[in-house]
Amino acid sequence: MEMSTIAPILSETKADPFVLSYETLEKSVDASSPPWVRALRHSGNAHFEEVGFPDTSHEEWRFTNVGPISRLNAHAPRAEDLIAATPESISPYLFKSLASTTLVFVNGVLDLALSCLTGLTKGVEVVDLPTAIRQELPWVAAHLGRYARVDENAFVALNGSMIENGVAIRIPANVKVEAPVFILFLSTSQADGATVHSRILIVAGHHSEARVVESHAGLADSAYFSNSVAELVLEEGAKLEHCRLQFERTTAFHVATVQAHQARSSNLTTHSISLGARLARINVTPVLDAEGCECTMNGLYVAEGDQLVDHHTTIHHAKPNCNSHEFYHGILDGKAQGVFNGKIFVRPDAQRTDAKQTNRNLLLSDEATINTKPQLEIFADDVKCTHGATVGQLQDEAIFYLRARGIGLEAARRMLVHAFASSILNRITIDEVRTYLDDQMFDLFERPPA
Amino acid sequence: MLEIKNLHAEAAGKKILKGLNLTLRKGEVHAIMGPNGSGKSTLAQVLAGRDAYEITAGSITYLGQDLLDLEPEERAREGVFLAFQYPVEIPGVNSTYFLKAALNELRKHRGLPELDAIDFLQLVKEKMKILELPQSLLNRPVNEGFSGGEKKRNEIFQMAVLEPRLAVLDETDSGLDIDALRIVAEGVNKLKGPENAQLVITHYQRLLDYIVPDFVHVLYDGKIIRTGDKSLALDLEERGYDWLLEAYEKNGRRAESVPA
Ligand SMILES: Nc1ncnc2c1ncn2[C@@H]1O[C@H](COP(=O)(O)OP(=O)(O)OP(=O)(O)O)[C@@H](O)[C@H]1O
């Protein structure tokens, strides 16, 4: 029939909706934006138009097919599609006893009514991105887009092309922030293809200390898309704990890049906890760009059903005398697919590097799969580098030990799976978050079926 | 209370137990000795229900039930306890949480109400005192990073909390220093009672100075080749196993006709 001959022509001539979104943004706000923001958008779009979405022939995307994202009818969330975000509807994603600064972004936009900006340590700046751009804050201009480069991959490029929403945080030098800063990005559109490109910039001044929690969640079971980029800048001696929680709906797509830059003697801890989304791809890329840096990367991914969860971590040891430790655990059930790729680059300069990486995976069903691969590229000679990956089931000896004390087979299994998750969660120093996640793990693995 | 008849067990195609007979009555303490690799731990694991061992013949009756019919957890709930020769480290599972879960499973099975956190801690404190264990061990994951001796003491501590009817101790004495040996033995003796039985596997007469057995058995080649009273352990301590094993071989590897 006629349609079949027309359809291909139509789809060929139709502009990519991601590019269309950019063009819409360009028409509406770009002209009034400062040149450094426009430059970021333009180069992001130019790069995206040049490379397009990667397919599985691309080495970095071998196991993760982003075709379903590329085929989305991408659009900025539309008012008529949204579910209202209320204190009740967001409460499952907040930590009960967390009294500190909380910023809630609903479909990319800061919702002041749901946020709480009190309790901020003196001197700390937390600014939503539209304000930071309007006010042309020099420290934002100096750092935004400098580390997460648009030529990194198509998704960072897209995020750059659409830069508008998100948050910038600056911890002044020598300030220790006790209470964690909590940021929630919530998607609420019921329309497939609703897309938000969120952005975080954290600049930790020299010898400052802070903890930031970044959560991503959704209220509607639609094929929405959350594409986020975080840039973490640690100045000399700064200490930052960055905790990233991904609780998207299992109908959603989630792609993220965490790009960190460490100056001398700084200390970074990142946690990536990924529980939701139909497809999640998270890149964590710290650059240890001066001597004496410490970097710890923790990760836990839990997936079931048809979920796919992919972590790509890349640690750049650029200078001598730095340590990095990486611990990732995965728990995969159903037909879930996991991907872990851990790169360690040790540049010729980076003598006396000590880098450790472990990735352990539990496959709870015969159909769950994991592709795990360490990738070490070492160009210095005085280096300690270890890595280990395991894939397996629960240890029979441990199950038997628990059963021999009277604990049933199923309960024993659940206890051990929970323990496997806890050994990563226990590395989070923010008590509220750890307890919250541990409760989630309990519900997921240990609570007996009703 | 426990009757093992003509038990044959194998693992990975290797025949390990080859017609073992053993009977324990209530209130009795039996010791099992025997050279390395003779099948002592296999017997202990089979009693606890380890499925790595296949039972090819024979029967085990425990308090009138077919023990081999029960899952490991059902045996534990019926009062069977194995103190492991090599207790497993279980990272991420808190000791208190684990033991409370275990105790409450046992109580549920016996129709008793579950203990709440406060009552449980009270109980645990008492038992820890008996074993002279530092309370900090309870805040750590099960056996993780415990010293060899701490692991063994922790097994007996668990036994003290769970109060089994049939306790099987697999070389609980090895790895213990002299003081710990006495403490552990006293702990075990406290749990002795007219309704209970204990099966103590050991290589050393020393332990039997503290835990005095009613019977001593020698396990070799997958069967009991000799049974005596506590003086048999003293004999073995003095003379080793050779004389017994030689007699056994001479007898055409038939256990029954080994002269006393
Ligand atoms: N799961 C198994 N698979 C294969 N062989 C096994 C297994 N368990 C035990 N064996 C073998 O069976 C024999 C008896 O082992 P067992 O552990 O019962 O000896 P034991 O008497 O406890 O020795 P020890 O005094 O050294 O503790 C040994 O030769 C051992 O290697």
Ligand SMILES: [Mg+2]
């Ligand atoms: Mg043994």
